[in-house]
Amino acid sequence: MAKANAAVSPLNWAAAAKPSKKTDKKPSKAPAKSPAKSPAKPKNKNEKIKKPAPATSASRPAAKANLKALKTASPPSAKSRATRSALPKIPQPIELYYWPTPNGWKISIMLEELGLPYVLKPVNINRGDQFEAAFLAISPNNRMPAIIDPDGPDGAPLPIFESGAILQYLGRKTGKFYPQDERARVAVDEWLFWQVAGLGPMTGQAGHFRHYAPDNVYGKERYTNEVHRLLGVMDRRLATRQYLADAYSIADMACIGWAIAASRIENMIADFPNVAAWIERMRARPAVAKGLEVGKELREQQASDPKAAELARKVLFGQR
DSSP states (O other): OHHHHHHSOHHHHHHHSOOOTTOSSOOOOOOSSOOOOOOOOOSSTTOOOOOOOOOOOTTSOHHHHHHHHHHHSOOOOHHHHHHHHTSOOOOOOEEEEEOSSHHHHHHHHHHHHHTOOEEEEEOOTTTTGGGSHHHHTTOTTOOSOEEEESSOTTSSOEEEESHHHHHHHHHHHHTOSSOSSHHHHHHHHHHHHHIIIIIHHHHHHHHHHHHHOTTOHHHHHHHHHHHHHHHHHHHHHTTSOSBTTBSOOHHHHHHHHHHHHHHTGGGGGGGOHHHHHHHHHHHTSHHHHHHHHTTHHHHHHHHTOTTHHHHHHHHHHSOO
């Protein structure tokens, strides 16, 4: 034991054991680590000596260094803020107030063609939803379709009623299916208004008299003959072109639903091969096919309700 103690140097002994109280001279404390080398003296007065960098503790978490860097980081520059603000915004869905009819299909087809997000807001016209105050605030003529675009021209929501106005608005907003060239746009407008003022209302009247007032021979013949005339106009137009205004446009979207309905009256489509071919071309477009199916289940639910037809008649034809 004495041999082992004798081999220990006084410095190591002082670091390992407590000094005795009786000892007058206190041994100096040994450093935990070897003392750092003193910096070299400058060779001349003008020479500067670089101070050694402080040692970094290996146990310090990297997170502390990152936090310190974040705290001391300078705020984003005006350029970086401008870059962030220039990033594209996620578009908010358009609200589509809708029922599956030829007029409603115009807008569902257009939205599908554009690929714009939209949320369906069913307006059951057979039940009288179109007379609710909330809907009248959007469409004062109590007719669907209508939309609310949450991202209007000034960034504020924009409600729009009337199918033709909606188609034109969406065409201008996106720059699609509604040409900017004035000559081409006039052609689109001509056939859009032709549908809105002619093909749609006349086909609707023919359907009304044929289904709800079949004994009214005059009304039934009057509007059936007018639909036949209008399909003749359309057939001659399509004899020399694929679509109504040459390029596919909102005019075609406006007409397709009503042309399908008209073609079923007395199978008169057999008289108009160019219209029949155009209908097939339109149906072959994926967005058109999808748009025609939007809300199909709503109509099927209505058809399965025995009281629905009676209620619809009172609601649709009892207005003044």
